[in-house]
Amino acid sequence: MMSTGERVLTYVAPSEAALNSAFRDGYSVICGLNVEHLIEAARAALRLHKTAAPNGIRILAHGAYNKVFLIEFGSTSLIARVPLPQSAAARDPIRLKSYTATLEFMALYRPDVPVPRILSAQPSSANPADVPYTLAEFCKGTSIAHLEWLNMPNTSKGIIVDLLAEQWAKMAAPVPFNALGSIMADGPSTSSWMWQGRSAPQRTFRIIPMIPRYAHDSTTLLDPSMETRCGPTTIAEHWHYHLDAARHSIANIPPDDDEKHLFVQCLDTLRELVNIASSLDPLMDLGKGSAAPGVALMHVDFAFWRNVLFSADRTRIEGIVDWDDAIVVPRDIAAQYPEELTHHAWPPDPADVFAIPPGTLFEDTSFWRLSIEETHLRKRFRDALRKFDPELAALYTDRRARFRRRVDHLVTQGWRYWAMDIDWILNTAMDEARALSQNGTV
Structure with missing residues (x-):
């Protein structure tokens, strides 16, 4: 039960189609993403309270194989990477597990190389977001055109x-x-x-x-x-x-x-x-x-x-x-x-x-x-x-x-x-x- 004066923050997640429109005119590639559940996964990965509302989610970039979403909670943000559905192989669980393992290997054995650290990963679509995804820390900076x-x-x-x-x-x-x-x-x-902040398991x-x-x-x-x-x-x-x-x-x-x-x-x-x-x-x-x-x-x-x-x-x-x-x-x-x-x-x-x-x-x-x-x-x-x-x-x-x-x-x-x-x-x-x-x- 809520105490007197307690206010529940509500946030209405945009649809994937709305995010596409905001990203670029005419961009219409759909991953089949449940945006609300992806935000829930991001909240859990950042260990935020379940009522914490993001102050923004948007498509940061896309390539031939993935869409990349930037989800921001105040001064904290992360990247959600979702493979596109056009190629079934891009969503192959073994491929996605290897991608995650490679970044974890780099984080452990090449800590001075600035790679994004994995926060959470789902290699299959059998999760509430309806798509495979990886959540990783946001690397600042831009590429050189x-x-x-x-x-x-x-x-x-x-x-x-x-x-x-x-x-x-x-x-x-x-x-x-x-x-x-x-x-x-x-x-x-x-x-x-x-x-x-724990010691790494084997x-x-x-x-x-x-x-x-x-x-x-x-x-x-x-x-x-x-x-x-x-x-x-x-x-x-x-x-x-x-x-x-x-x-x-x-x-x-x-x-x-x-x-x-x-x-x-x-x-x-x-x-x-x-x-x-x-x-x-x-x-x-x-x-x-x-x-x-x-x-x-x-x-x-x-x-x-x-x-x-x-x-x-x-x-x-x-x-x-x-x-x-x-x-x-x-x-x-x-x-x-x-x-x-x-x-x-x-x-x-x-x-x-x-x-x-x-x-x-x-x-x-x-x-x-x-x-x-x-x-x-x-x-x-x-x-x-x-x-x-x-x-x-x-x-x-x-x-x-x-x-x-x-x-x-x-x-x-x-x-x-x-x-x-x-x-x-x-x-x-x-x-x-x-x-x-x-x-x-x-």
């Missing part, structure tokens, strides 16, 4: 690159796993104690087979047994798994397709290439010893226009988000650049450019100037990285590592990408592989 980056003076770009290198060195430090793939966790969730992290990246409409749901299986213990095993999947996919190409025989040739060549590339590990072979310093956790979407949040004056990194597709790989595979330093869609090791080629048309000069600038920024990234992790920095220029990254890019991207590199695969790659194997040169 393309136009801002293009107009930024070189001194400021250098500061940004130095900051990115420092964080990458921390993230790609060796991890004590002896398998390749995605992170899964056993034991009580850290969300039950992380914000209560939390065991392990590696399961690599979850397919970038879920889309044709991505199938994961086999439930995958959650209990161990990831491959060699890079060769990992690569051959992808090539087997490519073989099944190529078999479905109509026999009258003129390119089918070329893809079959590429497949046969890549099988030989991976056998050689797997023996060119610049570090130690995975599996030699209980701890494998030759592997690292890699954020596969490290792009500052999307997932790296900076302070307003661009002198600090406030947060690194979007860890869905993070994977444990050999460290030489993890030796990659931020997306903006590789002209976005290019493979991980673009050719360095130091001058505009003679005879270049005027309308093409801006492209070459951008390539020259990126060449110098990549060198600065390596130089900055060398201050924190000389071994990792050396892997960027090691010829064996570069070769293995190219093979990994082709194998894991799938046969639809082979056409862009078909000349290298069929005419150049094998000679390069044999030369590296014989000389062992860097």
Whole structure:
């Protein structure tokens, strides 16, 4: 019973459609979210009284796979991340459990990397909010848009690159796993104690087979047994798994397709290439010893226009988000650049450019100037990285590592990408592989 004068705070939660309208004209993607129950979950995660009313909820951002809601209670706020329903795989419970486990691993073992801490998670729709979700602390800061980056003076770009290198060195430090793939966790969730000042209970992290990246409409749901299986213990095993999947996919190409025989040739060549590339590990072979310093956790979407949040004056990194597709790989595979330093869609090791080629048309000069600038920024990234992790920095220029990254890019991207590199695969790659194997040169 209420005492005299006690007032119950009431809050009418907006519908998801109303939040869409407030976010942007014409935005209509619906997750099927019960907003009222999501607010209740946020209140519980923050350990607020059940009558505490939020002073705001809004859509903060959305991508191809998730909508992100900002829920504020006075000076306290959190992020609710809800996978979109368009791709069933985006809501796969195993995928969502691995995402949560990855962030918990980072919070425990990389506490100096500014990742959002998980407060609560529901990997399935079987909850009052009617959707799977994760609730995490709100990372302040904003990403750097393309136009801002293009107009930024070189001194400021250098500061940004130095900051990115420092964080990458921390993230790609060796991890004590002896398998390749995605992170899964056993034991009580850290969300039950992380914000209560208690000692952490036993939390065991392990590696399961690599979850397919970038879920889309044709991505199938994961086999439930995958959650209990161990990831491959060699890079060769990992690569051959992808090539087997490519073989099944190529078999479905109509026999009258003129390119089918070329893809079959590429497949046969890549099988030989991976056998050689797997023996060119610049570090130690995975599996030699209980701890494998030759592997690292890699954020596969490290792009500052999307997932790296900076302070307003661009002198600090406030947060690194979007860890869905993070994977444990050999460290030489993890030796990659931020997306903006590789002209976005290019493979991980673009050719360095130091001058505009003679005879270049005027309308093409801006492209070459951008390539020259990126060449110098990549060198600065390596130089900055060398201050924190000389071994990792050396892997960027090691010829064996570069070769293995190219093979990994082709194998894991799938046969639809082979056409862009078909000349290298069929005419150049094998000679390069044999030369590296014989000389062992860097």
